[in-house]
Amino acid sequence: MESSNFNSSLLHFLQSSPTPFHATQSMKNRLLSSGFVELHEDHNWVIEEGGRYFVSRNGSSLIAFTTPSLDFFNTGWRMIGAHTDSPCFKLKPNAQVTRHGHHQLGVEVYGGVLLHTWLDRDLSIAGRVTFKTVTGDIKSRLIDFKKAIATIPNLAIHLNRGVNSDGFAVNAQEEILPILCDATNEFELKHVIQRQLEKEHSDIYVDLILDFELSMYDAQPPALVGLHDEYLCSARLDNLLSCFVGMEALIASNDERPSLLICTDHEEVGSLSTCGANGPFLEDVLRRLSPNPEHYVQAIQNSMLISADNAHALHPNYASKHDKLHAPTINQGAVIKVNNNQRYATNSETAAIYKDIAAQEGCNVQTFVVRSDMACGSTIGPITSGEIGVPTLDIGLPTFGMHSIRETAGSKDAYELYKVLARFTKRTNLIAK
Template sequence: MNQASFNHSLLSFLDDSPTPFHAVSTMKCELLAAGYEELVEQQEWVISEGGKYFVTRNDSSVIAFTTPTLDFAHQGFRMIGAHTDSPCLKLKPNAHVERFGYHQLGVEVYGGVLLHTWLDRDLSIAGRVTFKAEDGSLKSRLVDFKDPIALVPNLAIHLSRGVNTDGFKVNPQEEILPILCGAEHTLDLEKLLIEQIQSEYDDISVSSILSFELSLYDVQKAAITGLHGDYISAARLDNLLSCYVGIQALLNTDASRPTLLICTDHEEVGSQSSCGANGPFLEDVLRRLSPVPEQYTQAIQQSMLISADNAHALHPNYATKHDQLHAPLINQGAVIKVNNNQRYATNSETAAVYKDIANELGLPAQTFVVRSDMGCGSTIGPITSGEIGVATLDIGLPTFAMHSIRELAGSVDAFNLYKILVAFAKRDQLISA
């Protein structure tokens, strides 16, 4: 695989994954095509040496792993972690709003959204719908309208004269409701969803919609951009970019040690859920692989996790927002994230392992430390490390406009991180005693 083909497939993955449900579905298809066996949590597992497996939870989180050996106590795991969710606008349960001559949607802000970037964009709707089928059974299916069917128009400057000088604030209850159509049209949201399900699934007849988890998303396609093609411009780079890099590393390594990829939901809202990093999903899987407590602890202490989440690149228009000695540049390498208050889980040993791999491959690495007078974000790294006790490194690809409806990262960085993660999966030696 070369950089061009890697990035081309990345763009397709981003476009095919408008929600965490769709991201996991896309990854599931890749895993099945690569010969991975799907495990079901409600069933007994039979794990064989030389096997390749994956399991999903809530349709929005996935763990995939290889077992070249079953001696987990002495071999441990090489783990790669990322998250499937991104800040967005989600439909409220009673979403249909009719007012002032328009049909609109009531939405709830999910995560730390840059709200103003959602204005004047062509939006569609995707997610999971649960319904009663004509045969009486309850089912869930993913839907994606794909077409631009909604928009949130800006207020004209003539009606907001101070917007460019006094600042711009968006009230999420009153000012971010998308418009679907004029009130001269009839709108039945349940009927609309039934028609969409039946258009995507020929073998299903729907009796009634019972519930849904639907998100708005920008229909503009991901693209390679910049004068020399230096950048990837897309929605949901945080953190589908890391999910893609992680799964490609897993699929393209022949490591002799067990390798595990975990992509969990709900990181943007704290990870506190049954399928989030602060839930039991990873530990449940690891304890089923190593059910003897003594051997489980040995396995964890033989393991290392690389938690991959996007990092803040130095923005040339806002350079003072960075500590100048820890200000990453796009396409100058993945970023080791350090925070002595444990907002990142990196320590000197895990950072050294990563730097050693990068040096052996002749690839660059950068370091990010937030300004001492600013608050620091966090990742699944310290959560996972705190939950199961695994040595962890927090890294990320330098990015502009994080949590915007459209973000910007480097077209070189992702491929270089992929090569480092492949080498990490094959790494036998961590830190010697």
């Protein structure tokens, strides 16, 4: 795949994946079209040599893997990890609010949202709806309004004179309720949801909306930006960018080594869930593939995980926020993330493996270490390595504005990471014992 085609497919993936449910469905569609077979956790599995498979949990997390050999305890796995969720606003169960002539939506902040970036944006709604059909069945389906249907207007500077000098703190309870329509129009949220559900799924006859998991999202499409298209600007780059890169690397693996992609939900809120990295999903899958306890431990110790999650690029307007010797630049290659307090799981051996592979591909490598006087974020890397004991590298693509409604990465970096990860899936030797 060429760089321009890669970025075009990436933009389409981002646009079609406004929620973790939609991202998982997008990955399912891509994997099915590439010859992967869907497995179901409540069925018996028949895994064959030379197979390509995937399984999902909760509709928002996915594990895909290839089995060129079934001798996992000798070959180990080449694993790539990412997460499907992004900071956002999620509708509360009783979301319908009417105030001062406007119908609004009560929302809950999910993850570490950069709140002010959501003001004055064109917002839409997507997610999962659970309902009872006219025949009495309970089902769930995805919906996506796609068009802009809401906004959160800023307060005029005339009513907030000190905003540019004193800063602007946004109250999450009172000041981020999206405005949906004016109160002269009749509005019942569940009726709106039901109409959208029946519009998108013509075979569904809904009797009653029972519940929903719906998120607000930026309706502006992703785009290449810059005089020479140097930048990729989009919502949810953290971390759908890594999901896409990892998926394409797995598809391109040519089945030379057993390889596995894990994309889990709820990383932005700690990963502790049935489908999160701090839950049992990955271990459940690996133990089904290596049911012998001795072989399972051997397989893990012959494996390596690359946890791919975005890294903080050196912002030219805020250069002092970086350690000047560990300040990665956009479009200069992926970033190895190091933290000796184990906020990242990188060690010298896993970093060395990545550097060696990158050199073979002619790709640049950068390093990020947070300033010693600042707190460090974390990823699924330490969680997964702590859960199953797999040697792990934390890496990411340099990004501006992480956790903003619209983030910025380099248009060259994703394709370079894809090339390195694709070679990683074929890697025979790790660290010599």
